[in-house]
Amino acid sequence: MKIIPTADNLSAWIENYMPRRDLFFISGELYHKQIDFSQVLVMPIEEFYTHSTYSQIDFTNSYEYWNIKNVNYVIVANCQWIEQIPTEQKRMLLQAQVHCERGLVVPVTFIDNIEEIPKDYIHNNQVVLQRAMWESLNWKTKEQILKTMVSQWWDNGECEKAPALLPQHLKPFTNIFSHQQGANCLAAVLYAISNGKQQWIIHEWVHQKTFLEKLALSQYEIVDSKKLITGDVLAWLDDVGTIQHAAYYIGDNLFFNKHGQTIFNPWKLLANEALEKEWGSLKRVIYRKMVFNTQN
Known part of the structure; x- marks a missing residue:
């Protein structure tokens, strides 16, 4: 048999999968570009990974820390911050999220209604998901993205039927x-x-x-x-x-x-x-x- 996420699963995931605090993983080179970081926290990567807040499971799993490569700093920001900075700075930061291979980045092919995604969030045929952008999407689009992520990346749902001997x-x-x-x-x-x-x-x-x-x-x-x-x-x-x-x-x-x-x-x-x-x-x-x- 094959299982799929229920409506209740999807509702809970839509609300909680996307952290309410935005994280941006960047190299030392990008940190020294002309980007205004006065409204955020800039954490050295070694301090970030031992931080009592950001080592919690919700952040770890959503951003998939285990995949992240070649970063020196983490920008911790209010979810609206990325929407308020100049377009070129926004582009550089979001592109860096694709390059470092963090989570919350999906192929454009995972999204049926790609026209709904702001163009600033699309880089190298990948879509960078952040909280404010996520909140702007249609509910059905969010459901579709999550269901595709599960089936394509995590679990195809194949399992065995529960027998009578199941405790x-x-x-x-x-x-x-x-x-x-x-x-x-x-x-x-x-x-x-x-x-x-x-x-x-x-x-x-x-x-x-x-x-x-x-x-x-x-x-x-x-x-x-x-x-x-x-x-x-x-x-x-x-x-x-x-x-x-x-x-x-x-x-x-x-x-x-x-x-x-x-x-x-x-x-x-x-x-x-x-x-x-x-x-x-x-x-x-x-x-x-x-x-x-x-x-x-």
């Missing part, structure tokens, strides 16, 4: 997209092993050490087995032992899974073959819940 607490989170950023694969697994008692965990961005601590507290241990049983946790590790992905086995060759920590990565059921296609080059480790005899 009750996983049903509300099976084959759906999230409204908010941050929920990752490790959080999905920890929620799954909680039997629904800790629903809030599924919305967290869980790191490896926290994940392993929780597995240990829940009496999960690594087992030397190639055969999976219902309730097992399967993890894929790289050459240095870092967990790159994990999923929860519900039985019948199916896993409860989430690829990535963005709103565009749904919780969904995948067959073992689909996971092996994605992660099969890595080392597989099985964690299994142990039942200990506490009687004397």
Whole structure:
């Protein structure tokens, strides 16, 4: 089967995907051009990445920090600022966003009604999205852009139908997209092993050490087995032992899974073959819940 974002998903994304504070990533060379930065904050890149506000998940995922290259400074601005500066300065700043490969830049082919996009925001057949410009677009155009981004870049929606054996607490989170950023694969697994008692965990961005601590507290241990049983946790590790992905086995060759920590990565059921296609080059480790005899 194939899933698509719901109307509720799209409504939440339209409101929250575009940060309310504009960020512009620039080189040292551009910083020293004749641009008036008196109404903004100019942060050296090393300070920016450790900033308590701008290291939050909404900024990180929307601007896709992990892709950004060759920048020295970040301009932090009110969303109306870019509309108020001279056209040539605006052009240079927006063009720089394409060159540094940050997020919130999409091909013109992703937008059906390209005439609605202000020409200042189109560079090298790419459209630079910023908050004020986004707010000016028609609602249907925003929906269309987001749906295209999801299907073309993030997830094609392919998944398995929920079987009768699906645990009750996983049903509300099976084959759906999230409204908010941050929920990752490790959080999905920890929620799954909680039997629904800790629903809030599924919305967290869980790191490896926290994940392993929780597995240990829940009496999960690594087992030397190639055969999976219902309730097992399967993890894929790289050459240095870092967990790159994990999923929860519900039985019948199916896993409860989430690829990535963005709103565009749904919780969904995948067959073992689909996971092996994605992660099969890595080392597989099985964690299994142990039942200990506490009687004397």
